[in-house]
Amino acid sequence: xxxxxxxxxxxxxxxxxxxxxxxxxxxxxxxxxxxxxxxxxxxxxxxxxxxxxxxxxxxxxxxxxxxxxxxxxxxxxxxxxxxxxxxxxxxxxxxxxxxxxxxxxxxxxxxxxxxxxxxxxxxxxxxxxxxxxxxxxxxxxxxxxxxxxxxxxxxxxxxxxxxxxxxxxxxxxxxxxxxxxxxxxxxxxxxxxxxxxxxxxxxxxxxxxxxxxxxxxxxxxxxxxxxxxxxxxxxxxxxxxxxxxxxxxxxxxxxxxxxxxxxxxxxxxxxxxxxxxxxxxxxxxxxxxxxxxxxxxxxxxxxxxxxxxxxxxxxxxxxxxxxxxxxxxxxxxxxxxxx
Amino acid sequence: xxxxxxxxxxxxxxxxxxxxxxxxxxxxxxxxxxxxxxxxxxxxxxxxxxxxxxxxxxxxxxxxxxxxxxxxxxxxxxxxxxxxxxxxxxxxxxxxxxxxxxxxxxxxxxxxxxxxxxxxxxxxxxxxxxxxxxxxxxxxxxxxxxxxxxxxxxxxxxxxxxxxxxxxxxxxxxxxxxxxxxxxxxxxxxxxxxxxxxxxxxxxxxxxxxxxxxxxxxxxxxxxxxxxxxxxxxxxxxxxxxxxxxxxxxxxxxxxxxxxxxxxxxxxxxxxxxxxxxxxxxxxxxxxxxxxxxxxxxxxxxxxxxxxxxxxxxxxxxxxxxxxxxxxxxxxxxxxxxx
Numbered sequence: 001x002x003x004x005x006x007x008x009x010x011x012x013x014x015x016x017x018x019x020x021x022x023x024x025x026x027x028x029x030x031x032x033x034x035x036x037x038x039x040x041x042x043x044x045x046x047x048x049x050x051x052x053x054x055x056x057x058x059x060x061x062x063x064x065x066x067x068x069x070x071x072x073x074x075x076x077x078x079x080x081x082x083x084x085x086x087x088x089x090x091x092x093x094x095x096x097x098x099x100x101x102x103x104x105x106x107x108x109x110x111x112x113x114x115x116x117x118x119x120x121x122x123x124x125x126x127x128x129x130x131x132x133x134x135x136x137x138x139x140x141x142x143x144x145x146x147x148x149x150x151x152x153x154x155x156x157x158x159x160x161x162x163x164x165x166x167x168x169x170x171x172x173x174x175x176x177x178x179x180x181x182x183x184x185x186x187x188x189x190x191x192x193x194x195x196x197x198x199x200x201x202x203x204x205x206x207x208x209x210x211x212x213x214x215x216x217x218x219x220x221x222x223x224x225x226x227x228x229x230x231x232x233x234x235x236x237x238x239x240x241x242x243x244x245x246x247x248x249x250x251x252x253x254x255x256x257x258x259x260x261x262x263x264x265x266x267x268x269x270x271x272x273x274x275x276x277x278x279x280x281x282x283x284x285x286x287x288x289x290x291x292x293x294x295x296x297x298x299x300x301x302x303x304x305x306x307x308x309x310x311x312x313x314x315x316x317x318x319x320x321x322x323x324x325x326x327x328x329x330x331x332x333x334x335x336x337x338x339x
Numbered sequence: 340x341x342x343x344x345x346x347x348x349x350x351x352x353x354x355x356x357x358x359x360x361x362x363x364x365x366x367x368x369x370x371x372x373x374x375x376x377x378x379x380x381x382x383x384x385x386x387x388x389x390x391x392x393x394x395x396x397x398x399x400x401x402x403x404x405x406x407x408x409x410x411x412x413x414x415x416x417x418x419x420x421x422x423x424x425x426x427x428x429x430x431x432x433x434x435x436x437x438x439x440x441x442x443x444x445x446x447x448x449x450x451x452x453x454x455x456x457x458x459x460x461x462x463x464x465x466x467x468x469x470x471x472x473x474x475x476x477x478x479x480x481x482x483x484x485x486x487x488x489x490x491x492x493x494x495x496x497x498x499x500x501x502x503x504x505x506x507x508x509x510x511x512x513x514x515x516x517x518x519x520x521x522x523x524x525x526x527x528x529x530x531x532x533x534x535x536x537x538x539x540x541x542x543x544x545x546x547x548x549x550x551x552x553x554x555x556x557x558x559x560x561x562x563x564x565x566x567x568x569x570x571x572x573x574x575x576x577x578x579x580x581x582x583x584x585x586x587x588x589x590x591x592x593x594x595x596x597x598x599x600x601x602x603x604x605x606x607x608x609x610x611x612x613x614x615x616x617x618x619x620x621x622x623x624x625x626x627x628x629x630x631x632x633x634x635x636x637x638x639x640x641x642x643x644x645x646x647x648x649x650x651x652x653x654x655x656x657x658x659x660x661x662x663x664x665x666x667x668x669x670x671x672x673x674x675x676x677x678x
């Protein structure tokens with residue numbers, strides 16, 4: 001079973017996934033990419049994955065058989081597991097806790113080479129809707145303090161299978177980066193009585209130069225202090241702290257904004273590998289929720305990072321990033337693309 | 340000229356290096372690796388770099404000619420420059436400042452394929468001594484709040500030239516990750532009146548299981564909450580906040596501990612690519628130094644990270660790491676290696 005360990009200097013938690021137990025020689029082996037036929041995520045190969053947790057499928061089909069459009073299964077090699085209790089323990093001066101949580105794979109499409117940017121609006125909506133459903137379900141478990149949904153596209157972005165999929169990890173603590181963002185938004189709200197993300201949207205609309213795409217309800221932009229070339233944030237214009245507060249109509253508009261943004265990125269940069277992460281509010285149902293007013297000060301959004309540069313010693317040593325492409329230039333390139 | 344920009348939510352600064360001004364097509368080109376003959380870091384090619392800032396060379400040779408052992412030159416495409424003043428400016432709700440600083444390349448050896456793990460103790464000492472000299476010199480400039488020295492070995496680790504080199508970047512602010520570490524050590528000192536790193540060394544000696552190598556004055560270990568497989572910290576046993584406080588005798592011992600540690604890593608993992616970062620105290624000579632008692636609570640050290648896994652959406656989205664190799668296992672593998 002995995003365990004969580006806390007760095008005694010800066011308080012960062014890490015997951016020590018002993019089950020994956022990699023030995024020195026395990027790192028040399030090439031990444032399996034999966035081919036149609038042998039790919040566990042392809043339609044027809046449902047028995048190659050653990051039994052499904054959720055699926056969008058025709059009413060006349062059985063679970064774990066073909067006929068689905070989106071399918072959610074537990075990760076075969078999970079970093080965290082649902083079974084067990086949250087045990088906290090000191091080991092000398094160090095702190096650890098049991099690796100309780102969830103680790104699910106969301107198979108986005110039954111077809112092997114059906115990349116996101118080539119799908120229809122409806123295909124994207126199905127994905128975004130599944131994100132919402134799994135998030136709502138996982139939040140019922142009040143041991144789970146945070147649910148992160150993310151997508152690794154391509155080997156450089158950390159994907160071990162090429163068939164399009166997203167991942168859902170639920171953690172028994174609020175991760176450091178999320179905590180910083182929520183605390184930062186609370187501090188800003190304390191000064192100004194306004195949401196910092198709403199203010200960013202207002203400023204970006206005034207400047208115009210960093211906007212990638214804008215619709216009635218959503219906006220995608222290259223943020224002022226982008227860490228990476230062509231980094232993009234996608235935000236709802238309406239103030240909403242949680243992804244699950246999005247209406248059905250907004251979900252339709254989000255799929256359109258996301259699809260256009262990803263198509264532009266694919267065209268401008270030649271289908272780059274990328275990560276995206278959905279940043280939403282922590283589970284407010286947990287005991288002693290530290291952010292009682294989070295609906296006022298936090299604002300959910302997507303962060304999209306194309307893998308164009310290497311993160312090196314400078315970034316690891318300092319948490320400071322060197323970005324060789326000003327976000328104004330990146331946004332201009334992306335706006336020029338038809339789509 | 341580069342500029343520094345601050346993220347309005349979490350306060351992270353980034354360097355927008357407009358001079359490097361990468362366009363979408365620039366990312367597709369393969370990384371130049373440099374070959375003997377055309378490599379600007381090789382002996383005989385001194386005119387291919389900007390003029391040297393510092394070198395260890397025979398007394399009968401001229402600057403920028405052959406005959407050196409270690410050579411420091413300005414980066415040809417610097418992220419930050421020394422010229423100019425530190426201008427701070429608001430742009431609407433956003434904050435930026437001018438990209439003042441320094442960016443130097445430390446060429447570790449005149450020979451192209453002379454990898455660190457194959458060098459002599461004396462070769463390593465020369466390198467470590469040059470780190471000290473450049474750091475002391477750069478700290479005289481009180482516009483520079485932090486000096487980070489790091490090494491990217493291999494393309495996956497972010498190196499664009501294969502000839503062994505380290506980099507020195509001096510920044511006009513203390514980077515977020517460093518600030519967290521210094522603040523963390525101050526908080527611990529406030530509770531316990533002890534240095535957290537000294538306590539870590541004591542605990543690790545008591546456990547024994549995470550130690551890689553130990554000499555009279557230095558220790559290398561896989562930290563309790565390692566983010567990455569085979570992550571290693573190397574610390575002086577004597578409490579010292581700053582790298583420049585190290586004595587000549589300690590420098591000899593450090594080169595031995597570092598060399599043995601790196602040899603073991605090279606043997607156990609088949610010469611992996613890696614980053615290392617020297618974490619030392621911020622420049623205390625700056626105006627309004629926020630850590631007047633830093634000599635009590637901070638403790639310099641190296642962090643060494645082999646590039647074995649990919650950092651993916653989960654890590655970027657949360658600042659939370661999944662490490663598939665428990666540090667106790669990693670240290671055991673490294674202890675088993677002869678060297």
